Amino acid sequence: MTDSKHIDVVVVGAGHNGLVSAAYLAKSGLQVLVLEASDKVGGAAATSEFSEGFSVSECAHFLYSLHPTIVKDLQLANHGLFYVATDLKTVALSSEGKHITMAGSEIQGEDVSTEDISNYRRFHTQMKRFSKVLASSFTHRPPRLVDGDMKDKLSLLKLGWNARKMGRQNMLELLRIGAINIYDVLNENFDNQLLKGALSLEAVLGSHTGPRSPNTVLGLLYRRVGETYGFRGPTIPSGGMGNVSNAIASSATSLGAAIRTSSPVERILIRDGKVAGVKLSDGEVINCDRVISNADPKYTFSKLVGYPQLETGFSRRAANIRMKGNTAKLHLALEALPEFTGLNTNDIGNRLVIAPGPDYVENAFNHAKYGEFSEHPIMEISIPTVHDTSLAPTGKHVLSAVVQYAPHNLKQGWSEANEEFTALLLDLLESYAPGIKKLVIASELLTPADIESRFGTTAGHWHHGELALDQFLMLRPFPGMGQYAAPVKGLFLCGAGSHPGGNVMGLVGRNCANTLLEAGAASD
């Protein structure tokens, strides 16, 4: 077909994974059209102006696992991807100013014992080793266990071999540690509360778990996957996360993909059990026989496809995906750079963490179980304007904080609680950075309810579904839907709800594109 209007694949949603998929497919010579509901690309990986002159990464604000193969294949550096800060340290804040600083395998701080320092080095190596086993499964589709083909069997063997070649003791340790909670592991290894608190936060960020929930070690391993391929700490892209998306979009466009923003897809059209195209909310119909959805699986199946087009058992599994959004985002426009008690100004551009102990984090989580927001929340703070002055008027600053726990299903409802929670968060910040409240020019709190309405993510869940063992690898998003291709012929998923999962990594998009290309090759 040479008809210029012919479209091989429509990608619904220009999140970073959708864009990666589009770029790879375009690179393979397919005619790809990306349709995005909002007026800019990026989905949750976007930069927006939340107050006049002040811009911020809307959801995730650090990059720590974007896969280098993707950066290279899509030549993102040539398309404007540029880091203003790399290898950032993590500062675990203490309200008394006795912070500890973590950089790679090293930790510093006045109250940190030498045992903790050496234990952390060992722990860091160990976690990295385990993350590497995980990472080895991330770059391709998860294997089917029973109905698999040769390729599945090979990747299963490879996973087993990667686990095995760490040596017997390490393999045994991975078997044990893979399913347990971070709280116990931290207590086995360390004394320092701030250290344990910061690591607890890392393990639970973005999920409906507390550090005492089993399989939160997995959360930590997952977060550190980027360290196995070159990231040595959080990274900040120039212009915020939106520019990562812009770079991928630019690459995709240069490879021949078309991207239309402000074009919300209302429906994925199905005819005779096969994809027939998409219908936009303005009524326009675009015909094609393959559609990739970057939306979360629940949204894709319930809203875009519609359960009536699927079968009951499949719908039931989709409806039962565990996704309880707990993560809010606080944006502050600041008159000047705040001062955190005891924190050297040189360090303020790092990743600042408020999680002064594992029990503190666990208690913060308790509220989320009962539909309440945390009385004493945890925060991951970035002040990107330290590195990137383009985000705020000269001399002024932006504070961006990922905040937990703010459950989507808040009993009192978010419309009235937003203000209350914002005030609580400001008080919390004030206790670490006295005077910060006076610096606030404007604030924005994106609760999971806002994230749901702004980005379409069900329950405002950042990872498009809990990242836990029961929704991991071939079980992600659910058994029977573990390999990107839906039972409706021509429908694929490329969002974080599929393997390997969330974070700005790009691998779901790439794996999905590969699956689509293989499926095409098989049926053509």
Next chain:
Amino acid sequence: MTDLEIPPLLLQTPFHSRVSAACEMNLWEDWKGYTTPVAYSNVELEYFAMRNSASIFDITPMTKYRITGADGHAYLDRLVTRNLKNLDVGRVMYTAWCNDEGKVIDDGTIFHVNDDTFILCAQERHLDWMEWSALGFDVKIEDVTEEIAALSFQGPTSCAILKIMGLTGVENLKSFDLQHYPFGQTQLMVSRTGFTADLGYELWIEPDHAEALWDALMAAGRDYNVKPVGAEALQIARVEAGFIQAGVDFVPAEQEVRVERSRSPYELGLGWLVHLKKPNFNGQQALKEEKLKGSRFRFTRLDVQGNKPAENSFIFNRQNKVVGVVTSAAWVPTAKRNVAFASLEMPWGKPGNELWAEIYYLRELKWARVLEKCTVIEEPIFDPERRHATPALDY
């Protein structure tokens, strides 16, 4: 709220006063939590009442769901394997429904009662599956089992008796038609349906009027030797009619514990209920694939030599290898056959296959074993003209 009484082990149907008065054998069983008669007086005479005059069988324990709402029709069409497009108001359809794997959950009848009201009637309970199936549809599903009392009224004189009872024009109901009649202060729903492959009707009424309905039938049928019949007599008629039963001839899918024990419609001889070309329905993909790749089992009705029912028999092929088992069996008196339903491994069970049933039978406390030759039955063995004739005559 609780009333501080121990709830009864078994319930009684709204017909119980009449049923228990008639049940001389006092022989009962638990059917879906109701006390129901195994037999009233003499199984053989009960069976012949069904085939020769008219019979009453209390089907109140059957599970009944009322489906209402704008998407009712579309919802049911997605639920079941048969194309319901032509299920107009006033019509009933027999169908099966499957899970995603294309395995039969149950079979039953759907009544299109009025514009946006349907009733689904089945042996097993399905509210969980039906509610999950309703995701994305504007429908309301209610379990109305206890709100509707029902009798199956079957036999050659059934139409004549209903006319005497005052149901004018009932003879004009075609098979699978339904019609409402005034009955006292209430409405009686009559459908020309049944489980016996004979002329017959099913009567649906509010529980408060159940006893009156029973009495009216008995009064109208006074000169026709109407008999209430129990489960055993019906079992013979069912086998003669060639109808399968959930939990007896197949394990309802989604309830099976052992993987791959359930059966597809093709594997139960219900392939005629599957309309692969209709829009999306549960099991469609799996059934398409099965159609392409072949089934694992074949459901066959066998005519077994001799007169000993082949209950629970293993079926052997000529190489003396077990190729399947019998799920239901009976000597059927009207058609004069020794019928067995068998689930056989593919490719066995084709017409002309040489098969043997291993039958154990008891004579004066001594068990004996015979191998009897079986012939695959291709046509219905009991399908009288009166079953379909409209208008129905006074047979």
Next chain:
Amino acid sequence: MKKYDAIVIGAGHNGLTNAAYLAKAGLDVVVLEKNPYIGGATVSRELHEGWMYSNCSYVCSLLRPEISRDLNLPKFGLQVIPYVGGVTFKRDGDYFGNYDDHERQYREIARHSKRDANAYERYTADVTKQTRFIRPFLLRTPPDPTSFKPRDIQELLFLAKSFYNLGEKVLGDTLRFWTMSIGDFLDEYFETDVIKCHLAGSGIIGTALGVYSPGTAYVLLHHYMGEVDGSVGAWGFARGGMGSVSKALAGAFQSFGGEIRADAEVDRILATAGRTSGVVLANGDEIYADIVVSNLDPKRTFLDIMAEEDLPASVVKQAKNFKIRGSSGKLNIALDGLPTFNSLPPKSPLMTGDMHFIDSLERMERAYDDWKNGTWSQDPYVDMLIPTQVDPTMAPVGKHMMSVFVQYAPPKLATGKWTDKDRDAFGKTVIDQIGSYSPNFKDLILHAEVRTPQDIEDEVGLTEGNIFQGELTFDQLLFNRPFPGYAQYRGPVKGMYICGSGTHPGGGVMSAPGANAAREILMDLNHPTTVPEAYPDD
């Protein structure tokens, strides 16, 4: 001093089972018990005159029928009587009951939700699928996944084949089941809180996790894989109390010529040059044998009665990291008569089963939060039974014995060790909860024994008072139980073995760990096994 063929430390049911199978093989075996009575946590004790308390374990289902039959336990007095019923009382005065017959149970669920009543069938089928998968592994030694020995590879293949036979989707469900929380699992089936709550209890009993902690679905499975006379999932009372189980096992052991010494606390397992030669008792006596089997939990075994220098450092670390959490307490109560309950008709058949007083998953989860905070649950989950309604031998006629298992109670309080005052307050919390649903309960109490996790540890020797000798979570199951590398019952010292519930397949009065360990010991001795194989599954 006489030298035995084998010494078994601890006369718990697994120790006795192990000893019985070794003795059956002709070995000269002695069982050493620190207490003046045998049974460990499987005991009947007369702590109030005329009343027998099953004051630790209190019901029986998981005991492997192969073992009961093989060791001829009925001959030695064991009779397990099934019980039915069960009820969860609601705060609003209603209740949810558990009837033994299918249809009355259906109607009882339907009274709360018709949809749930029907979903219950799917739930039962799905859970049964999972128990069918696990049951064949109970009387098998878990393979070592890191080993290349033919037997391990063969057993791994058996495991892989069993997985494979489930098919892709059921296998997916199995993996989910083993890793998800009981709360999330039940949410996929039911809409009614009290029903979820009634079922969720089995997911947390004996476990230091909340109903929404991943891994608790498996704990439920553990409670469902038993049977009483082939009725899978059924529970029963050992006539005369749980002591009848250990008494029968001891009888079987002694019939094979075995010797039991009570009041014989072991101080240390002797080890020289990487092999054991016997034990030293607390009184200084030494007893010799080439085989020493410990029925104690892994922490007690490796950290208390073995010298650190006799063990590889890795084992000491593994033992320290082993999760064995005290999470439950127990009340045993002598009653002057049968209590009545506000919302139940007198003589309700529900009362012969397990009774509970917490009606929502949120309340259950909050009970767990109390435990995390280092206090006993202020609104606890209790598993309460009155076995004397079924078993006439445990109390005077017309009087009753009540067993109240309480979740959660921490091994140590935030304020420090349990004091007598704490124990009284804990007991009062439980008694008040029951009392608020039963008008005459408090007046009927003649005697109550309140056991905190600390008491259970002190008396029985279970670390932290954990009833399973170690958490039954994914990281401590199968070849990870008690810890990777030592799941095949052999200790790190030659001739030394472990046979308690801290080994596969875990606790619950199964006797399987003891029997499995015996099979391994006999294999090492090149002796034909005396341990029966599991009945082939149907």
